[in-house]
Amino acid sequence: MYVLKNVTVxxxxxxxxxxxxxxxxxxxxxxxDKLQEVTSETYEEQALLTNTSSNGNIISITIxxxxxxxxxxxxxxxxxxxxxxxxSSCNMKVLKGSLTSSMHATMSFKPTDAxxxxxxxxxxxxxxxxFITAVQKPNFQTDVxxxxxxxxxxxxxxSYDESFVVSxxxxxxx
Ligand SMILES: [Zn+2]
Numbered sequence: 017m018y019v020l021k022n023v024t025v026x027x028x029x030x031x032x033x034x035x036x037x038x039x040x041x042x043x044x045x046x047x048x049d050k051l052q053e054v055t056s057e058t059y060e061e062q063a064l065l066t067n068t069s070s071n072g073n074i075i076s077i078t079i080x081x082x083x084x085x086x087x088x089x090x091x092x093x094x095x096x097x098x099x100x101x102x103x104s105s106c107n108m109k110v111l112k113g114s115l116t117s118s119m120h121a122t123m124s125f126k127p128t129d130a131x132x133x134x135x136x137x138x139x140x141x142x143x144x145x146x147f148i149t150a151v152q153k154p155n156f157q158t159d160v161x162x163x164x165x166x167x168x169x170x171x172x173x174x175s176y177d178e179s180f181v182v183s184x185x186x187x188x189x190x
Contacts, residue, residue: 023035035181073168085106140181143183
């Protein structure tokens with residue numbers, strides 16, 4: 017058994033994501049007491065995660081959109097132009113309009129700070145939706161391509177934590 021120390025755990029829909037940070041330590045362990053001890057420490061560490069915020073440009077981005085079946089809440093593939101879609105998990109046919117969707121983005125961000133290298137950042141659904149509300153472009157909700165273009169064309173201030181997850185995107189007015 018391995019002990020991972022100083023990792024962060026995030027709940028994203030039904031999935032738990034484990035991320036390593038600059039201070040992550042991986043050690044071999046067969047001791048249950050030690051495991052408990054590390055767990056409580058990990059929670060403290062998480063509370064201490066610091067946010068960094070920088071101005072810069074997003075130099076590359078991909079935004080994935082996932083749809084969820086309203087019946088069984090599993091992910092559902094939407095790839096036809098039909099207004100109906102059949103869930104491969106529960107076999108129910110549903111109207112495309114009644115699917116709930118969530119987005120997540122992966123991007124390279126180049127801080128304006130000249131000697132800083134580009135950062136690989138992740139951004140989840142809530143952060144993207146808050147951003148769409150803030151810039152008052154509700155069409156981005158359905159037009160992910162336009163959202164990507166907008167993010168590439170403008171300058172932004174991004175707040176992100178030590179596990180490189182963005183919590184806030186604000187447009188920098190030029
Ligand atoms: Zn289903």
